[in-house]
Ligand code: SF4
């Protein structure tokens with residue numbers, strides 16, 4: 001990509017909160033536009049072009065027609081970025097995969113409702129349908145991380161996505177560990193990059209940035225045992241953002 005990369009932003013099933021973070025970049029958005037050219041962004045512009053280099057995908061994939069649309073986008077884009085937890089790992093939407101789709105339909109559309117045009121299927125992350133080149137993690141994303149990734153790509157550099165646990169940032173922030181308050185925190189297995197936002201604000205980490213690539217599962221188990229908690233307690237915390245995600249190989253480690 002020699003000239004300014006052309007960027008298109010698309011949304012699938014989500015709350016659009018991550019796109020809102022982009023809109024909220026405000027003045028920094030103007031700096032970004034100096035190095036990339038937005039050509040399609042439903043939430044922020046009326047112009048529309050199908051000629052783009054970088055596709056940014058927000059939201060999870062919950063219908064067959066979404067899969068087809070996503071594949072078409074992938075075929076046009078040189079680089080594809082998953083924006084936020086919904087896109088990167090299915091996010092909160094993945095909670096529904098713990099139920100049958102009939103139960104989900106009945107809960108959302110009513111027990112006797114016949115609405116075939118409002119179809120649904122188990123939630124997939126973008127990477128389960130097409131190749132993802134980079135993910136901007138979080139629910140919502142962290143603005144500074146997004147701008148850093150966007151600048152790297154505009155300069156032809158490979159962005160660095162953190163692959164160490166939230167605990168590292170939490171310790172650097174000098175927080176008292178939430179386990180000391182008899183809470184359960186997912187910081188030991190969750191990917192850093194948010195600056196340990198939740199523990200720094202007095203809450204446990206909910207795991208919104210997904211697991212690190214190689215989580216220290218044994219250490220997490222040791223922490224749970226040390227504080228009198230069980231693996232079932234840990235699993236219950238993981239349901240919100242990490243339903244049916246692999247934490248490590250083994251029959252008792254899918255959540
Ligand atoms: S990751 Fe969170 S903030 Fe972003 S679109 Fe999904 S639900 Fe909304």
Ligand code: SF4
Pocket residue numbers: 166167168170171175176177178179185186187188196199204205
């Ligand atoms: S509060 Fe959570 S993130 Fe912070 S050190 Fe304790 S377990 Fe790790």
Ligand code: SF4
Pocket residue numbers: 138139166190191194195196197198199204205206207208209210
């Ligand atoms: S502390 Fe955990 S839940 Fe909170 S923003 Fe960071 S990764 Fe997400």
